[in-house]
Amino acid sequence: MTKTALDCDVFVWGLGGMGSAAAWRLARAGARVLGCDQFGPAHDRGSSHGQTRIIRKAYFEHPDYVPLLQEAYRLWSELEQFATRPLLHPVGLFIAGAPDSVAVAGTLQAARDHGLPIEQFTAPAARARFPGFHFDDHFAVVWEAQAGFLDVEECVTAQIEAAKSLGADLRFHVPLLDWQPDEHGVTVRTATETIRAAKLVLCAGPWAGQFVPGLTVRRKPVFWFPAGPEYRLDRGAGTFFFDLPVGQFYGFPSLDGVSFKAAKHTGGEVVYDPANVDRSMRPEDVARMGEFLRQHMPAAGLAPTAHSVCLYTLTTDHHFIIDRHPDCDRVVVAAGFSGHGFKFTPVVGQALAELALNGGTDLPIRFLRWDRGN
Ligand SMILES: Cc1cc2nc3c(=O)[nH]c(=O)nc-3n(C[C@H](O)[C@H](O)[C@H](O)COP(=O)(O)OP(=O)(O)OC[C@H]3O[C@@H](n4cnc5c(N)ncnc54)[C@H](O)[C@@H]3O)c2cc1C
Known part of the structure; x- marks a missing residue:
């Protein structure tokens, strides 16, 4: 031919x-x-x-992603002009954890390498700045104002x-x-x-x-929980990410003033057939999120109002x-x-x-x- x-x-x-x-x-x-x-x-x-995705520039996974993110921000803006509606909401993001945790240390490294603006807070200062969240005394908290979320x-x-x-x-x-x-x-x-x-x-x-050897697919449940007023977008709440010894957790401000989305980034059951995934709400997944919320978001309700199951496709080095x-x-x-x-x-x-x-x-x-x- x-x-x-x-x-x-x-x-x-x-x-x-x-x-x-x-x-x-x-x-x-x-x-x-x-x-x-x-x-x-x-x-x-x-x-x-699943409604939303976090976007940020000070990239803890590897500073080499930052130039790609600068270009991604430019292209999201081009797409918004085509769509004549906002897609990227720069409401800010805080990352909290031990000062030497991958997420906190990596965010600061990427910000240093690429001259990105980042604010740093001690735990007491973060408690005042981000009401409704609990930060352990030894936590460092970093805030990136140009981060936020996308309507996926x-x-x-x-x-x-x-x-x-x-x-x-x-x-x-x-x-x-x-x-x-x-x-x-x-x-x-x-x-x-x-x-x-x-x-x-x-x-x-x-x-x-x-087509590609060495990939692992994982089942990722995400949840919407009842939101205290502190977590509402219209009250100034942003996106958040906790790097904890028990895993990494993240979430979004409440968009409707009623519930907010949160999930665990790390872990997840291996999926062998992406066409055949258990999409039910499992009590053990809810319990895991409940432990996180009790510790760090005490103004959240613990009974999910909605849930969804999504899939991660992981390389061995996660790049x-x-x-x-x-x-x-x-x-x-x-x-x-x-x-x-x-x-x-x-x-x-x-x-x-x-x-x-x-x-x-x-x-x-x-x-x-x-x-x-x-
Ligand atoms: C719960 C969750 C939270 C996440 N949070 C974030 C976040 O906050 N920020 C962030 O940047 N990223 C996040 N991600 C990751 C991000 O969403 C994914 O990396 C991205 O969506 C992957 O896009 P993709 O095109 O590779 O896969 P998909 O969007 O799944 O597209 C693959 C497509 O291929 C099609 N396809 C496959 N095989 C065939 C076939 N044989 N015939 C026809 N069609 C086929 C499928 O139907 C599908 O539509 C998250 C992911 C999940 C699951």
Whole structure:
């Protein structure tokens, strides 16, 4: 088959957070884009649902993410202009824990390395600044004012809309079966047809294990609890993150004045089949959150008003993989977002678009290459 028989320049496999961003950035670059997802737009079966995601710049996971975040903030703003509605809410974030905890020490390191503004509080000062929260006497608390949260489903929807407005052909409820590269392109087989593309971008989220070895999927329950007035957005509350010896916990201000969302970042049961996940509310998960709330958020109610189950797809070093496939230059892969990828979505889309269309990118993603020994 020759290049003239191609149905599109780039085929995007999976249209969740990363795939919808890739479709948008590819279409923005003028590519003919076709993409499919097995579920509907902004669905709740993968990793990009549940109302909100934290965004921050002083990145404790690795300072090398900071330049990518600067670009992500710029692209979120571009998307907001397209969508004509706010998607990123810079309400601030505090991170609390022992001064040498990964989150507190890493945040300060990233802020120092990149000259980012961060305020520091002792525990007594933090109790006065963040009413309704309890901080142990030895805690250090750092506050990043430009951090905040993203409306996750709204972001995915806006990326899909932006891609479509630029001519991308995005199809939903279409399961993809397999792909086969050759000299002239890639053949993608869906449940109903066969599509020829010059390049393929794989954004399969929790289903990426079929292409990328070494990933682990974990079940992550998230909860909404009754909010005391101290936790309300309209009373000035921001997002929060605690790095504790028993694990890392995070949450969001109450958006409706009634309940707020909180969850445990660390841990979670291993999932062997992402299509078959226990989405029930388990008493042991609620009890774990109850212990955290009793200790650190005494003005919260302990009986959840709602819950959801989401999936983390972890690499062994918890850093993303964004690279060309090692066996095929025509295939670009984004995988293993390890429970912290959403804030990067548009810049990941941009990197994927450049890798697919130009074979390389100037974005600083070398530390996220496939063969780093992860
Ligand atoms: C509870 C929770 C909290 C999180 N909190 C944060 C946070 O605060 N900040 C942050 O930055 N990140 C956070 N993350 C991480 C972030 O949400 C994820 O890294 C990101 O959403 C991953 O996007 P993705 O595109 O890789 O996966 P997904 O959005 O799941 O997309 C993958 C898509 O591929 C499709 N697909 C797969 N296989 C096929 C197939 N064969 N045929 C058709 N379609 C297919 C799926 O249907 C799906 O739509 C959190 C994640 C969870 C679960």
